[in-house]
Amino acid sequence: MTETIDVQTRGRARWIILNRPARLNAINSTCIRECRAALAGAAADAAIRAIVFAGAGDRAFTAGADISELAGFGPAEVLAYNRGWLDLFREIELCRKPVIAAVHGWATGGGTELSLACDFVLCADDARFGLAEINIGVIPGAGAAVRLTRWLGRLRAKEILMLGRTMSGAEAVSLHLANRCVAADRLQAEVQALADELAEKAPLALGAAKASVNVGAEAGFDVALEYELQEFVRLFTSHDQKEGMRAFLEKRKPDYQGI
Structure with a gap:
């Protein structure tokens, strides 16, 4: 049993739903631990092809950190606390399965940071x-300054971090912080449709594509090229590469096994 999240399997997608609606799904230490465990479980489950983070209720994805928990922290306590956030976000980025953020309502602070770690953001x-x-x-303590600077540049990152303004879903799309913005009553259906589409792709190739983009965004050019090449070559040891190319030649739908 979980205290702060609801974990559901919908088709071949695992939904990790932040479930503290009375507190706008604010994330505390227990929530971080439960999210990390749910993510690890989804990553290890061969039947799961996509992972979704969402928020319960109609008011918030998550309003971020539970301030009532950390307001009294000193440096030592907050260092240990924020390491959990950093670990969760890196585990999302390193997971070889696509991770989707389904963002509605308030998604400020840690909510925006969580979305930055995901592969797709539908809002x-x-x-x-x-x-x-x-x-x-304070400032964000789980990597937002670094991620925003590398993705948007110094000027835009400083504007977002130093003014502390909120932005709409449409603005997030315009800044390339979200893939698309849809009507609120369509969000879950749109996210599930994306998860179902991803579930039809070759799982090992999805993982290779995700890793190649993430490494390519940060590594030196030649290092990134070599990394992508090695990911490509490794796929030729897989059943799915043979199945995908055979299905293409035979003009049929491939049956990917993730092996």
Whole structure:
């Protein structure tokens, strides 16, 4: 049993639903631990082809960290606490399965940071992103400054971090922080449709594509090229590569096994 999340399997997608709606799904230490365990379980389950993070209720994806938990922390406590956030986000990025953020309502602070770690971000037209930590005397502590700077550049990253404004789902799409913005009553269906589409792809190739993009975004050019080549070559040891090319030649739908 979990205390702060609801874990559901829908088709071949595992939904990890932040389930503290009375607190706008604010994330505390227990939630971090439960999310990491649920993510690890989904990553290890061969039947699962995509992972979704979502929020319960109609008000929030997650409003971020539970301030009531960390307001009294000193440096030592907050260091240990934030290591959990860092670990969760890196585990999302390193997971060889596609991870989708289904964002509605409030998604400020840690909610925006969580979305930044995901591979796809679909948001509702009522979504509100933002990194407002500056307004309570701190900064994001789980990598947002680094990710935003590398993806958007210094000027845009400083604008988001130092002004602490909220932005709509449409604005997030325009900044390339979300893939698309849909009507709130369509969000779950759109996310499930994306998860189902991803589930039809070759799982090992999806993992290779994800890893190649993530490494390519950060590594030196020649290192990144070599990494992508090695991911490509490794796929030629798999059943799915043979099945995919055979199905193409035989003009039929491939049956990918993830092996």
